[in-house]
Structure formats: structure tokens, C-alpha cells
Amino acid sequence: MPPPSPDALTISHKALRLLITLNWLFGASIFALLMATLVAEEWVMRALGVLPEAGNSHLVLGMRLIMVLGVAAAPVTNVILSRLLSIVETVRTGDPFVTENGSRLQTIAWAVLVLELMHLAVAGLAATASPAGRPLHIDSNLSVTPWLAVLLLFVLSRVFDHGARLREDLQGTV
Numbered sequence: 549m550p551p552p553s554p555d556a557l558t559i560s561h562k563a564l565r566l567l568i569t570l571n572w573l574f575g576a577s578i579f580a581l582l583m584a585t586l587v588a589e590e591w592v593m594r595a596l597g598v599l600p601e602a603g604n605s606h607l608v609l610g611m612r613l614i615m616v617l618g619v620a621a622a623p624v625t626n627v628i629l630s631r632l633l634s635i636v637e638t639v640r641t642g643d644p645f646v647t648e649n650g651s652r653l654q655t656i657a658w659a660v661l662v663l664e665l666m667h668l669a670v671a672g673l674a675a676t677a678s679p680a681g682r683p684l685h686i687d688s689n690l691s692v693t694p695w696l697a698v699l700l701l702f703v704l705s706r707v708f709d710h711g712a713r714l715r716e717d718l719q720g721t722v
Contacts, residue, residue, distance in 0.1 A: 557640050564633040571629060575622025582615040610677020610684065617666050617673075624666070627659040647716075650709030657701035664694050 584592045589608065596611070598604055631652040638644045671688030678684045 557636060560636050561633065561640065564629055564636060568626060568629045568633070571622055571625045575619055575625075578615050578618040578622075582612060582619065585612055585615070604679070607677050607679055607684070610673050613673050613677075614670050614684075614686070617670055621663060621666055624659050624662050628656050628663075631656050631659075645708065645712050645715055647709055647712040650705045650707075650712060653701055653705035653708055657698055657705060660694065660701060661698045664698065667694075 581592070585608070593599075593604075593608060593611075598607060598611070635644065635649050635652055638646060638649055667688075668690075670686060671690075674684040674686040674688060
């Protein structure tokens with residue numbers, strides 16, 4: 549099997565660093581929007597297309613709760629990106645089959661599961677907070693792909709862990 553391309557690893561490393569930064573900026577932006585809804589509710593809601601009508605308080609609360617979930621998603625996403633960056637770094641050093649990578653993959657699996665549960669919560673909030681005839685336009689399409697990815701990540705974490713232990717045992721017998 550040919551070794552991984554150093555260019556691909558360099559690009560992956562840089563892309564992950566950029567994504568980590570963008571993730572924190574995204575979380576901070578949502579937090580700033582949430583705070584703005586508390587300081588200048590009418591102005592922000594009007595900018596978001598929510599007119600100050602009777603019965604919109606439920607909608608405003610739902611939007612704020614969705615923002616809270618958006619802020620909470622930033623550290624969860626950081627867990628995924630930082631663990632993936634650590635895995636890329638072990639590949640760059642030439643030793644990816646270490647027990648730590650099995651643990652990292654398991655942590656990534658849990659984090660992806662949490663993000664998917666948050667996605668369901670956002671869809672539920674959007675559905676319940678929307679007034680009749682004026683739904684919140686949130687992409688709530690459910691897909692089986694992320695759930696399969698969670699299962700795959702849990703399986704891969706066990707494979708990495710088992711493979712690393714077998715390699716350690718083999719090195720101990722040589």
C-alpha cells in the first residue's frame with residue numbers, strides 16, 4: 549500500500565486548523581446574535597423577519613433556544629475537529645495505529661451522535677415554535693447517513709483499538 553501523500557496530509561492539517569477557527573467564529577456569532585436578541589429584541593427580530601405581533605413570544609423563545617443549541621454545538625464540533633486533527637498528526641508522524649486514535653474515534657462518534665440529537669432538537673423546536681401558517685425555515689431533513697456514520701465511527705474505534713493492541717503484543721514478542 550502506498551504511503552499517504554504528504555500534500556494531502558498538509559492540506560488536511562491546514563483545513564482542519566481553518567475549520568476549528570471558523571467553528572469558534574460561528575459559535576461566537578450565534579452567541580452575539582443571542583445576546584442581541586436580549587438587548588435589542590424588537591430590532592433584531594424585525595431584522596430576522598419576525599414582526600412584533602401578538603403571539604410571537606413563543607416564536608422568539610423558540611428562536612432563542614435554537615440559538616442556544618447553536619452555541620452549544622460549537623464546542624461539540626470542536627471536539628470532532630480537534631480529535632481529527634490529532635489523528636492526522638499521528639498519520640503525519642507515520643504511526644496512526646495507536647490506542648489513542650481508537651479513543652479519539654470513539655470520542656468523535658459520541659460527538660457526532662450528540663450533534664445529531666441536537667439537530668433533532670432544533671427540528672422539534674422549529675416545529676413547535678412556529679406560528680400557524682408561518683413556519684421557521686430550518687433544514688430539518690432527516691438523513692440516515694449521519695446515523696450510519698456514528699455506527700461506523702464506533703466500529704472503527706474498536707478496530708483501531710484492537711489493531712493497536714495486537715501490534716503492541718507483536719512488538720513485545722519480537
